[in-house]
Amino acid sequence: EKMKSLKKEAETTDSLLSNLGKAGSGLKEFGGKAEAAGKAMLPVTGAIVGVGTASIAAFNDVDAGLDTIIKKTGATGETAKELENIYKNVATQIPADLSDVGAAVGEINTRFEFTGQTLEDASVKFLKFAEINDTDVNSAVQLVSRAMGDAGIPAEEYGVLLDQLTAASQKSGISIDALTGNITKYGA
Numbered sequence: 001e002k003m004k005s006l007k008k009e010a011e012t013t014d015s016l017l018s019n020l021g022k023a024g025s026g027l028k029e030f031g032g033k034a035e036a037a038g039k040a041m042l043p044v045t046g047a048i049v050g051v052g053t054a055s056i057a058a059f060n061d062v063d064a065g066l067d068t069i070i071k072k073t074g075a076t077g078e079t080a081k082e083l084e085n086i087y088k089n090v091a092t093q094i095p096a097d098l099s100d101v102g103a104a105v106g107e108i109n110t111r112f113e114f115t116g117q118t119l120e121d122a123s124v125k126f127l128k129f130a131e132i133n134d135t136d137v138n139s140a141v142q143l144v145s146r147a148m149g150d151a152g153i154p155a156e157e158y159g160v161l162l163d164q165l166t167a168a169s170q171k172s173g174i175s176i177d178a179l180t181g182n183i184t185k186y187g188a
Contacts, residue, residue, distance in 0.1 A: 065102030072106030090123045103138040111145040112155045129162045133176045147183035
């Protein structure tokens with residue numbers, strides 16, 4: 001009787017151990033799948049973090065460009081809103097650093113007193129001018145406006161002067177800084 005009882009207990013224990021083994025195997029398999037899913041999600045998670053980081057950086061760049069405009073012009077209210085819209089329009093038209101876009105819009109508005117579409121067009125032209133002539137857009141606006149003022153060239157003729165300066169620089173090898181300095185010194 002005792003042997004039968006022990007044999008029955010052994011069979012029950014064996015059955016329980018077998019079920020635990022299957023359950024453990026199932027948990028191990030689930031754990032492996034969860035780990036694999038986690039590893040598979042790492043690139044996606046990294047991409048999401050990367051997009052978030054890039055978005056914050058882009059926002060900061062836009063904000064810095066807008067801050068530049070406000071610092072240069074001192075604009076507030078509706079005027080600041082108009083300048084912000086021009087900044088956004090220019091930024092979508094030309095692949096330029098956003099701080100350069102802010103510098104162009106702010107400096108041109110201050111020095112030439114351009115607004116609206118005229119300011120937008122001038123900003124795009126000065127950004128292209130600076131890129132072509134490998135010069136800082138902020139300096140370019142300052143040098144050209146000073147040269148125009150000293151030589152008595154009307155502000156509306158800035159585009160013609162930009163073209164003439166670019167052609168003269170390319171033909172002569174003289175830098176834009178030197179050419180605008182000469183216009184200031186000797187006149188148009």
